[in-house]
Amino acid sequence: MLLSVPLFLIIISTSVTAIDWSDINLHQSHVPLYLQSHADLKTECSVDPECPFKDSLESSSCFGYEESCEDNELYKSANCPDLSKWAKSADDQKRTFWNTGDFGIVSEKRKNMEVLCSSSLEDGSYMECEAEARYCHGTNIVLDLEKVTPSKPYDTEFIKTGQIGGRCKVNKKVIKGWNRDHRNFLQSWYQVVEHFTELPEEADDQCDVVFSKPVYILQNDAVVNMFHHFCDFVNLYVTQHLNSTTFSLDNHIIAWQTNGGGFSDPFGAMWKVFTKHPVTAIGSYVGKKVCFKDVVFALPPRQRLGLFYNMPLIDGCYGTSLFRAFNEHVMHRLAIQQAGPLRDKVRITILSRQSQYRNILNEQEVGVSILTRSYVSILTRSYVSIRLRVVYLY
Numbered sequence: 118m119l120l121s122v123p124l125f126l127i128i129i130s131t132s133v134t135a136i137d138w139s140d141i142n143l144h145q146s147h148v149p150l151y152l153q154s155h156a157d158l159k160t161e162c163s164v165d166p167e168c169p170f171k172d173s174l175e176s177s178s179c180f181g182y183e184e185s186c187e188d189n190e191l192y193k194s195a196n197c198p199d200l201s202k203w204a205k206s207a208d209d210q211k212r213t214f215w216n217t218g219d220f221g222i223v224s225e226k227r228k229n230m231e232v233l234c235s236s237s238l239e240d241g242s243y244m245e246c247e248a249e250a251r252y253c254h255g256t257n258i259v260l261d262l263e264k265v266t267p268s269k270p271y272d273t274e275f276i277k278t279g280q281i282g283g284r285c286k287v288n289k290k291v292i293k294g295w296n297r298d299h300r301n302f303l304q305s306w307y308q309v310v311e312h313f314t315e316l317p318e319e320a321d322d323q324c325d326v327v328f329s330k331p332v333y334i335l336q337n338d339a340v341v342n343m344f345h346h347f348c349d350f351v352n353l354y355v356t357q358h359l360n361s362t363t364f365s366l367d368n369h370i371i372a373w374q375t376n377g378g379g380f381s382d383p384f385g386a387m388w389k390v391f392t393k394h395p396v397t398a399i400g401s402y403v404g405k406k407v408c409f410k411d412v413v414f415a416l417p418p419r420q421r422l423g424l425f426y427n428m429p430l431i432d433g434c435y436g437t438s439l440f441r442a443f444n445e446h447v448m449h450r451l452a453i454q455q456a457g458p459l460r461d462k463v464r465i466t467i468l469s470r471q472s473q474y475r476n477i478l479n480e481q482e483v484g485v486s487i488l489t490r491s492y493v494s495i496l497t498r499s500y501v502s503i504r505l506r507v508v509y510l511y
């Protein structure tokens with residue numbers, strides 16, 4: 118009887134510390150890179166017999182923005198077969214492509230982080246922002262929406278002094294250093310974070326809503342448009358790399374949509390790549406004081422020279438690993454099986470719309486004509502939304 122007591126205790130203690138490896142849920146080629154960024158997990162994996170990623174432990178490959186990442190360990194890299202007349206040299210061209218259209222974006226932003234507010238208190242707040250306030254990460258942050266009155270559906274101007282802040286000393290110089298050219302909605306968080314204020318001791322005592330899980334707040338471009346909305350998703354993905362390579366699904370996403378009500382989105386299926394909880398609109402918290410343990414203000418989709426709206430990408434290069442990673446990540450998380458492309462076959466993709474514009478008028482005829490040809494071997498349809506189907510033919 119006495120013997121069974123310590124045994125029982127051992128079982129309890131191991132089950133408490135055990136990691137649920139299935140939470141990592143990444144494309145298999147990203148797992149070694151992820152573990153490379155999380156040394157503690159890598160060590161844990163090497164000692165835990167249950168860890169399914171043992172074959173990733175030997176690898177030292179990396180996304181390319183990590184401090185310790187060597188050139189020869191890069192996960193994949195772009196090619197620049199044609200020299201650009203905009204570049205001084207081939208190396209210069211490669212570097213420009215890397216820093217503006219590939220994972221170099223993450224290192225460029227990381228180099229430019231500034232501490233906006235810090236505290237020596239153990240439960241104090243902290244806020245850091247990228248040089249033009251296009252990205253911020255904070256802990257113990259209060260967003261006081263009790264008295265705000267948004268005047269537009271997407272209003273970043275309704276926050277006033279004292280309505281965002283924390284218990285920390287604000288470095289006003291950081292705010293003064295931001296370039297006003299980047300102020301507008303979809304370009305930065307300037308108009309929100311410029312009001313960051315040191316709040317009194319009791320500030321986070323009376324929160325109406327407390328987010329104890331990590332939160333991403335984002336500015337969405339037009340959600341009905343695939344091009345624009347994927348700018349949102351790609352920027353959120355880069356944001357997750359930027360904030361210490363974290364891809365947990367157990368977080369909350371709040372869209373900066375200030376008119377109340379829900380958040381509706383024809384590409385709503387995509388959010389499953391980023392969170393297992395429903396996306397909410399900031400407008401649904403108007404009238405409340407909202408407190409965040411950990412919050413990220415994500416890279417907005419229309420940054421000047423940003424990714425990838427209005428993006429002056431240097432010519433002569435192709436194959437960015439960032440977009441490849443994004444594609445693999447999305448396909449993995451949505452568990453989409455792809456039948457093709459097939460070798461020596463031409464794939465035709467038809468966007469079958471039922472919208473006001475850009476419909477194929479003779480879609481029926483085209484369909485019938487193609488389907489009756491004997492060399493058309495595979496046909497798959499995926500429903501992107503009620504209004505849009507994608508049909509692949511081979």
Ligand SMILES: *[C@@H]1O[C@H](CO)[C@@H](O)[C@H](O)[C@H]1NC(C)=O
Nearest residue numbers: 331332333360361363411413
């Ligand atoms: C940001 O990264 C930190 C680790 O440095 C992590 O604890 C936090 O959960 C992340 N925040 C979000 C919103 O993912």
